[in-house]
Amino acid sequence: MIIKDLEFGEITVRKTKRSRAVRFSVSPSGSLRVSAPKLMPNFLIKQMLSAQRAQIKKHLGISKPAKIASTDIEKLRKQAKKELPPRVKALALQYGFKYDKLRFSTATTRWGSCSSKGTVSLNIAIINLPVELQNYVILHELVHTEHMNHSKAFWAKLESVCPGSMRLKKQIAKHRPTL
Numbered sequence: 001m002i003i004k005d006l007e008f009g010e011i012t013v014r015k016t017k018r019s020r021a022v023r024f025s026v027s028p029s030g031s032l033r034v035s036a037p038k039l040m041p042n043f044l045i046k047q048m049l050s051a052q053r054a055q056i057k058k059h060l061g062i063s064k065p066a067k068i069a070s071t072d073i074e075k076l077r078k079q080a081k082k083e084l085p086p087r088v089k090a091l092a093l094q095y096g097f098k099y100d101k102l103r104f105s106t107a108t109t110r111w112g113s114c115s116s117k118g119t120v121s122l123n124i125a126i127i128n129l130p131v132e133l134q135n136y137v138i139l140h141e142l143v144h145t146e147h148m149n150h151s152k153a154f155w156a157k158l159e160s161v162c163p164g165s166m167r168l169k170k171q172i173a174k175h176r177p178t179l
Helices: 043-049 053-060 070-095 124-128 132-142 151-160 164-171
Strands: 001-007 009-016 023-026 032-037 101-105 110-114 119-123
Touching: 001 132, 009 043, 023 101, 032 043, 043 132, 053 110, 070 101, 070 124, 070 132, 110 132, 119 124, 119 132, 132 151, 132 164, 151 164
Parallel strands: 009 032, 101 119
Antiparallel strands: 001 009, 023 032, 110 119
């Protein structure tokens, strides 16, 4: 569903069974998105938008991001493919992790992921992060090769291989993996 707003323009509303609350976010194109519970009436979403307009602008820092040319994306991809595989391999060896494949993506909401088959996927935008945060993302995904969830055991393992991981988790939340 689309809501038209004079200030925010077209707002995409996604209603899902999994949503427990209304959540505002910014799409890679810079437009506002809303995730809401499946059964929430549209008028309540519009009321929340009106009531929280100032906070939405402040917290989401709404502005149109500069689009990166496809040639720049290819340069970033080449740089990621050159620099990251040796680091992933070294960190895996250092801490005893085994992964099957390494792939690169341009996902708009994730820094990385790990499949149950051991494929580690990293967003090419990771190359724009400080090295400490790059290593955090890599180790986070490598820990998923042993713990495919975010259980206490997962976080304990991550902390053991990446001391200060909770501080780094908070730092990376300030960055967006958009290109």
